[in-house]
Each structure stands twice: as C-alpha cells, then as structure tokens.
Amino acid sequence: MVPDQQAALDFYRDLFGWQGEIGPEEFGGYSICTLKGKPVAGMMKSMAMGDQPPPPPNWTSYFSSADADATEAAIRANGGTLIVSATDVGGIGRMLIGVDPQGAVFGVWQPKGFDGAAIVNEPGALVWNQLSTPDPKGAGVFYQAALGLEAGPMPDMPEFTGLQVKGRTIGGVQGMENLPEGVPPHWLVNFCVDDVDSTADALVRAGGSLMAPPFDMDKVGRMAVVLDPQGAAFAIVATNEPVKP
Structure with a gap:
C-alpha cells in the first residue's frame, strides 16, 4: 500500500522488472504485478478505513488459507485481532488482515480462482x-x-x-x-x-x-x-x- 500507486509501479518496474497497471475501480484499483507474465506481488493506493487515517506505506505478508472464515476464528481464539474481517474480493478470493498478539500485521488469502504468487525464490520475486x-x-x-x-x-x-x-x-x-x-x-x-x-x-x-x-x-x-x-x-x-x- 502506497499513497502514489503509479509511482510505485514505475519504481518496482525499474528495480525488479515487474509489469503492472492500475486496476479497475471495482477492485479499488488493485494492481497485480507480474514477472515473466506471472503474478509476483500486488499494490494498491492507501485508503482511509472509517475514521482512521490511511495506513503508512507498507508491504504485507499474505498466507494462504483453505477457509478464511475459519482462520479468522482461529486468530481471535488465540489472542489475535482483525483490522479487516474476512471479505470477498470479487470472485477471485477471500481475504482478511490480522494482527498477532504481539502487534505484527499480516494478511490471509483464500484462493477462489487466483492463487497468488506464481513465481518465488528467484530474482525479482x-x-x-x-x-x-x-x-x-x-x-x-x-x-x-x-x-x-x-x-x-x-x-x-x-x-x-x-x-x-x-x-x-x-x-x-x-x-x-x-x-x-x-x-x-x-x-x-x-x-x-x-x-x-x-x-x-x-x-x-x-x-x-x-x-x-x-x-x-x-x-x-x-x-x-x-x-x-x-x-x-x-x-x-x-x-x-x-x-x-
């Protein structure tokens, strides 16, 4: 998440060779960045949530889950909290943003047609x-x-x-x-x-x-x-x- 999404797309294109563009409004402009034609990361413009200011620029680690709602319940049951409860993202997945008991933020993604990163463990990924x-x-x-x-x-x-x-x-x-x-x-x-x-x-x-x-x-x-x-x-x-x- 960054205030200037296009500037970030340009920066990481030059640094890592990623390709991407600002996405459709129904997905909040979310950009899927690709390397060799395969997804490796995502970016979106920082937005305020309710009466809270936009979050600072950051990268978030996402973990895959077979059931985001069950994972949300497990997070709560084990002392974690939620910034964003499990919610559908179009028809491609279900996501949440959690906070562990010590205060570290992380994401969870339940694939429904989009698995996430398709290249890992090589330069640019x-x-x-x-x-x-x-x-x-x-x-x-x-x-x-x-x-x-x-x-x-x-x-x-x-x-x-x-x-x-x-x-x-x-x-x-x-x-x-x-x-x-x-x-x-x-x-x-x-x-x-x-x-x-x-x-x-x-x-x-x-x-x-x-x-x-x-x-x-x-x-x-x-x-x-x-x-x-x-x-x-x-x-x-x-x-x-x-x-x-």
Whole structure:
C-alpha cells in the first residue's frame, strides 16, 4: 500500500522488472504485478478505513488459507485481532488482515480462482518472510495455532525460529534485541536479487534509502534492508545457493 500507486509501479518496474497497471475501480484499483507474465506481488493506493487515517506505506505478508472464515476464528481464539474481517474480493478470493498478539500485521488469502504468487525464490520475486517480535516463542505458538504453520528451531541459525509448511521452511521469527528502540513488531518481506550491492545502488538513485546497507549473513548470503521512495520497507537478498522453487 502506497499513497502514489503509479509511482510505485514505475519504481518496482525499474528495480525488479515487474509489469503492472492500475486496476479497475471495482477492485479499488488493485494492481497485480507480474514477472515473466506471472503474478509476483500486488499494490494498491492507501485508503482511509472509517475514521482512521490511511495506513503508512507498507508491504504485507499474505498466507494462504483453505477457509478464511475459519482462520479468522482461529486468530481471535488465540489472542489475535482483525483490522479487516474476512471479505470477498470479487470472485477471485477471500481475504482478511490480522494482527498477532504481539502487534505484527499480516494478511490471509483464500484462493477462489487466483492463487497468488506464481513465481518465488528467484530474482525479482519473494524469497522469505521474516517476523521480528518481542516474544518469538509466543509468536510461534500463535502462528501454529492460528494458521497451521509449524514452528521449530532452525539448526543452522539458532537465533531464528523457523516456520514451516508441509516440512518446508518459508519464514523465520527473531527477537527485537538488535533493532532500534521504537520499531514495532512487524513482518518483513524479502525479495531475491542477483546482486544486492548493485540493486541497492539503483534503489538509492531512484529515490529509495538504506536502513541496513548491504552486509553478509552467515549461511544465507548477502542482503540489505531498504525503503522504497514512499517509505515502504523490504529486504533484498542474494542467496549463497540456489533456492528450491
């Protein structure tokens, strides 16, 4: 979500090679961004909800669900709250926006003709979802109970709790000890790139900024945490080894 949707479409087209355009009014102008003709992400203009101001620019991690209403009930039953209750999006899916007990926002999507990202784990596409929270253990319990994600230690990186789907790790959970004071609990989307340094340079030239300049991370690869020109945070990652699709 961003205030200037067209500017965001132009920025990510140049950075990642995405294609997209502002969508029809009945879908709130929602843009499906594609890479090699397949969907990889979505964008829409920030809008006020009731008497609340528009949300700040942000990327939201979405998790697939077979039943969004049942997931909503599980979120509530396990201490989470809802920003947007389960609602139909045309005939292509059903969605909700939730908040975990520690305050991190996430989305849930029930496919009804549109599955979501069709390319992952390659340059220009999503490769990882990272949760920063003051209570990693509690977060693991919540996401396992509410979304069915399996939480457990990552043997190669003991500082992280891994989140798995059918035995495959799709994200991680970490504490907030090393983050600046005042940063709220949050999910951070990570996009794969060929070269972190050159991508970071291009981002800065296009008006973005660096929160954590390129650095090497043991057993993962090279990464940076950045802001796009409108202030939405995300990470870029070049892995040491090819990741499995």
